[in-house]
Amino acid sequence: MSTQRAVLARTASRGSGVRGREAQAGWLFVAPVIVLLGLFLVLPVVMAAWVSVSDWTGRGSPFSAEVDFVGTQNYSELLFGGGLATQDFGTALRNNSWYVLLVVPTQTALSLFLAIMVNRKWLRGSSFFRTAFYFPSVTSSVAITVLFLFLFSATGVVNKVLQAMSVSGPNWFADPRGVLHVLLAWLGVERGPAVLTDHAVLGVSLWQWLAGPSVAMSVLILMAVFTTSGTFMLLFLAALQHISDEVDEAAMMDGTTAWQRFRFVTLPMLRPTVFTVMTLGLIGTWQVFDQIYTGTQGGPGKTTVTPAYLSYTASFQSQQWGRGAAIAFILFAIIITMTVLQRRVIRGRDKDGL
Amino acid sequence: MSTTMRRLPATAALAASALALAACSGGGGFDDPAPGESPGGATDAPAGELAVLIGSSGDAETDAVTAAVEAWSAETGVTASVTVASDLPQQLSQGFAAGDPPDVFYVSTDHLAGWAANGSLHPYGDQLANVEDFHDSLRENFTVDDQLVCAPKDFSTLALVINTDAWAEAGLGDDDVPTTWDELADVAAALTTDSRVGLSFGPEYQRIGVFMAQAGGGLVAEDGTTAIVDSPENLAALEYVQQLMTDGVMAYPADVGAGWGGEAFGTGAAAMTIEGNWIVGALRNDFPDTPYRVVELPAGPAGKGTLQFTNCWGIAADSDSPDAALDLVEHLTSTEQQIEFASAFGVMPSVRSAAEAFAAEFPEQEAFITSADFATGMPTAEGAAEVISDFNAQLEGLANADASEVLASVQANLQAALDAAG
Missing domain, CATH: 3.40.190.10 (Periplasmic binding protein-like II)
Structure with missing residues (x-):
């Protein structure tokens, strides 16, 4: 394929020869994709990048003459302004960091575990389990969010079950307390030490950064793990089935235990899939929007606001289009950085011979 | 190795043409949509027709507004279509950005300042015939820079x-x-x-x-x-x-x-x-x-x-027919029409001349209307x-x-x- 394209390029650059017209035909065939990508991918990205450094107010084209370049003003107001915009952004980053920190490892571990379980040859009805575990992934996230809203309402099923066990459940979706703060409160720590409460990053005190996900966010974390584990299980399952039985048998002949086979044979062979799953997980969790938009609208107490949702509200509700676009680009930078970092980490372990 | 090197110019050309194409389409699609064209969405109407976008509380409100707009259309001969928004601020923002917003729409006090500041709203308060009839506190709510931007629709x-x-x-x-x-x-x-x-x-x-x-x-x-x-x-x-x-x-x-x-x-x-x-x-x-x-x-x-709390009837600065839109708003905020709205979906009329009729028709809601005397917006x-x-x-x-x-x-x-x- 690539050789063919190289030949195409070479003949085209010479501008002559019996194959010269093939280049034109080639361009003709890729033209629809170029147009579609340009119109729906490149142009919006360029527009958003421009909006993030302009004073566009949301009326008319951002490329019109009245719109001025304001440099990094939108970014600096967001990161260093210290006002409500900075506080909101800091809160959104705090919320989403906890979400990512808890969802990504959990869903990766759980989906790997599920994949290994349903990959067992002796498991009866394994196709039933595969379908069952995959089912939440097929269902629309909006439908699942609504379902969870009912399950976890103050008088919902979850609290009824807890009540039957003589536990009074929290008012899940209305509880803005961070779970770490709740745990600390049980231990008698109501207020943080001054070193944490007096210092703030992005307008949010360190004590608040360490609050943990709110009870409401915890439900969303649970939901994310529940809905995505099935998808990633499928990826792991495909990779597992790619590992031939001989490898496992050879390891068995060497007298390894089941754990050693998993740790030193299966897991290293799954590393590309682990990378894929974690990358997809990172991207998906940093971009979380639907669940917030349909479920909590950022509440209670702004503890489920995420940068993606904040970008939306800043633009469409507050008419701060530059700020909204700037949030989107910072989010983009975060995702890229995390992915690169993660790649480094996984590669580094490769050298150590995992 | 040499294969990769030779592919570079082709890739560069591809990217460049993609950008060029994107730039062209930007010019055509965003700057000046021809009348009748609708890059903005479903709320659009052909030229000479009024598009009305409302955020409805339910069928009762939709039906009442539709009936009122139809009655006005029959009277004036100007066709108008009523669309219910699923997310009013978002759809209006899209319309303003595309330069092709609906002509008449609901505006809440939350969004008034932003849209007034970026010039999306046509401030028609001084042309409104029945301007004196609105409750003072409601007019204050929709006044930006000493100018009444839009007519209060109703209030609660x-x-x-x-x-x-x-x-x-x-x-x-x-x-x-x-x-x-x-x-x-x-x-x-x-x-x-x-x-x-x-x-x-x-x-x-x-x-x-x-x-x-x-x-x-x-x-x-x-x-x-x-x-x-x-x-x-x-x-x-x-x-x-x-x-x-x-x-x-x-x-x-x-x-x-x-x-x-x-x-x-x-x-x-x-x-x-x-x-x-x-x-x-x-x-x-x-x-x-x-x-x-x-x-x-x-x-x-x-x-x-x-x-x-109150909403107003906004008219878009980019409306093709602001005069017809103003006429429609005057019709929709008239005393009789507001009493009809009140009985259809329970809002309180924004004009003084309808207050008495409202209190007479809904004695059980009297406390709401008498509270207007000491209400803050x-x-x-x-x-x-x-x-x-x-x-x-x-x-x-x-x-x-x-x-x-x-x-x-x-x-x-x-x-x-x-x-x-x-």
């Missing part, structure tokens, strides 16, 4: 809604209707049982603000440029609400398993709530068996006070809505919060927003 005030069965059960009579904060706390306590709280309302300034008004506080000073959140009056109001919660006689709807005050009231989880007249329709539809009465809110240390400065939503986020945790810290943070944010808005 907050009042105290009481479950009369629970009231009688608790041995309370007509004389016991609370007129002071202490009396309100007393009746709330009398109405509280194991399965019911006496009073419930949402954790937001849009409800708790009534106590701030009754205490003589508020958010923005008369001059419109100074934030007055951090006042002893507001503190007294928040502490009063905190006390009600501590005593267990008042709870937020979410704490009793309801989505809003009306639901908590309808399900019987609360015996009283503070809501606007939209609760009348909601109770009729969802909880027709709940007997209730509406009374004015009790007076606080500084006298009576409540909040009022929402701050409309650009950025104020964000500050209020931040305030609301903090009010959710009011039970365990330091009220003066909450007020101090809102004070700082609101003053910053007012300064930025100039």
Whole structure:
């Protein structure tokens, strides 16, 4: 394929020869994709990048003459302004960091575990389990969010079950307390030490950064793990089935235990899939929007606001289009950085011979 | 290796042409859409036709507005189509950005400042024939830079809604209707049982603000440029609400398993709530068996006070036919038309000339209309809505919060927003 394209390029650059017209035909065939990508991918990205450094107010084209370049003003107001915009952004980053920190490892571990379980040859009805575990992934996230809203309402099923066990459940979706703060409160720590409460990053005190996900966010974390584990299980399952039985048998002949086979044979062979799953997980969790938009609208107490949702509200509700676009680009930078970092980490372990 | 090198120019050419194409399409698609073309979406109408976009509370409202617009079309010969938005601010923003918004639409006080500032709204207040007839406080709500931007559509005030069965059960009579904060706390306590709280309302300034008004506080000073959140009056109001919660006689709807005050009231989880007249329709539809009465809110240390909410009929600056749009708005805000709207979906007319007819037709809602005399509107400065939503986020945790810290943070944010808005 690539050789063919190289030949195409070479003949085209010479501008002559019996194959010269093939280049034109080639361009003709890729033209629809170029147009579609340009119109729906490149142009919006360029527009958003421009909006993030302009004073566009949301009326008319951002490329019109009245719109001025304001440099990094939108970014600096967001990161260093210290006002409500900075506080909101800091809160959104705090919320989403906890979400990512808890969802990504959990869903990766759980989906790997599920994949290994349903990959067992002796498991009866394994196709039933595969379908069952995959089912939440097929269902629309909006439908699942609504379902969870009912399950976890103050008088919902979850609290009824807890009540039957003589536990009074929290008012899940209305509880803005961070779970770490709740745990600390049980231990008698109501207020943080001054070193944490007096210092703030992005307008949010360190004590608040360490609050943990709110009870409401915890439900969303649970939901994310529940809905995505099935998808990633499928990826792991495909990779597992790619590992031939001989490898496992050879390891068995060497007298390894089941754990050693998993740790030193299966897991290293799954590393590309682990990378894929974690990358997809990172991207998906940093971009979380639907669940917030349909479920909590950022509440209670702004503890489920995420940068993606904040970008939306800043633009469409507050008419701060530059700020909204700037949030989107910072989010983009975060995702890229995390992915690169993660790649480094996984590669580094490769050298150590995992 | 050599293969990769040779592929480079081709890739570069590809990317360049993609950019070029994108730039071309940008020129055609965003700058000046031809009349009749609709890059913006479904709310568009062909040239010479009016597009009306509304955020409807339900079929009753949609049908009533559609009928009114159709009647106007039949009279004037100008065709007009009514579309119901699923997310009004988002759809309007898209229309403004595309330069092709609907002609006539609802505008809330939250979004007024932003759209007025970026020139999306056609300020037609001075051309309005019936301008004197609107309630003064409503006109103030839609005045930006001393100019009335749009005509108030209708309005609502907050009042105290009481479950009369629970009231009688608790041995309370007509004389016991609370007129002071202490009396309100007393009746709330009398109405509280194991399965019911006496009073419930949402954790937001849009409800708790009534106590701030009754205490003589508020958010923005008369001059419109100074934030007055951090006042002893507001503190007294928040502490009063905190006390009600501590005593267990008042709870937020979410704490009793309801989505809003009306639901908590309808399900019987609360015996009283503070809501606007939209609760009348909601109770009729969802909880027709709940007997209730509406009374004015009790007076606080500084006298009576409540909040009022309103929307207006915006006309787009980019409208092709602003004159026809203005004529339509005049029709929609006329006295007779507003009384029709009132009976169709229970809103209160924004014009004085309809107030009497409204009170006569809906005697049970009298408290809502009489509350208009001492009602305060929402701050409309650009950025104020964000500050209020931040305030609301903090009010959710009011039970365990330091009220003066909450007020101090809102004070700082609101003053910053007012300064930025100039």
